[in-house]
Amino acid sequence: MSEALPMTVGVARDAEGELYVPAQQVTTLLRRLAAHWRTWGEETAALDTGTVHALVDELLEVADQLDVECIARTRPNPEGGER
Secondary structure, three states: OOOOOOOOOOOOOOOOEEEOHHHHHHHHHHHHHHHHHHHHHHOOOOHHHHHHHHHHHHHHHHHHHHHHHHHHOOOOOOOOOOO
């Protein structure tokens, strides 16, 4: 299989100790995993290409949905309040 996928993700902790990762880093991670997995389907005969591509498509769909939700939350609310 392909070599490891290097990536650093920034994590923040709030006053209550909850950990947070920026959404943009999560979507980047999902897209990089999808690209990495796609090569597995192309390089490794032991893996079913259709299954790999279905998994890749699901990762990309989750990344797209996160982007849409983040965009919706960061747009100004025409009624004057926060979303």
